Amino acid sequence: MFDFMKKKRRIVLNEQPEEEVKVTNSNVNLKKEYVSDILKSRKLPIVLLDPLWHTMRDSIQSDIIKAQEKNLKELLKEQGRLNNDYKEYSTVKQNFLKEILNLSGEVQVDGNSESIEALNKLHQSTVNINQKLEDIEKRISEVEVEIESANREIIEEMIAVGYEYIDVCKEKEIRLEREITQLREQMLLKTAEKKKCEKLLKDVYNYLHSIVGREQIEVIDRGLGDKK
Structure with a gap:
């Protein structure tokens, strides 16, 4: 569980660390609660797949974003592996079913004991494959939920930090306008x-x-x- 009050949140302007603007955690947290409520029923795009994300992430920096970005990358990799595994096991299962169909015909014709034994092994292998596919499906569903959660955390954090920076800029703008007037x-x-x-x-x-x-x-x- 993240301790928000100890997390670093900042805006870096023009990719220059000396132009860094630190934002207030308590204000960001309040904004984040509001943003979370607004977005709770909305399906959000995966930020890592958006080219603009890689531009903004260098400007809007947060320990929360950094941690969840790493988490999201790993989850997307796992999702890719699971989908590939599911396709491969599905192909193997189809091949088993074809062999079972062929051997079933042979058993019905001659009742060959070797064919019966091979058929039984294929049935067991198919059962094992089905269990494997079921496990993969379950994990795919879990990963989808985890991806959605990590991605949502990143977006909510970025919006909250961004709006806090907007508020900071507005205050600075008012102050500068007074100075300009003077x-x-x-x-x-x-x-x-x-x-x-x-x-x-x-x-x-x-x-x-x-x-x-x-x-x-x-x-x-x-x-x-x-x-x-």
């Missing part, structure tokens, strides 16, 4: 102050020109003006 106001004040200085500078030059003349001001400028 900077914009400061920029307007600085711009107004700059224009005021420019006007004063122009007025001073015009006044000085009117008193001593342009040529004298240019000489004074060379001596007292901008020095870089």
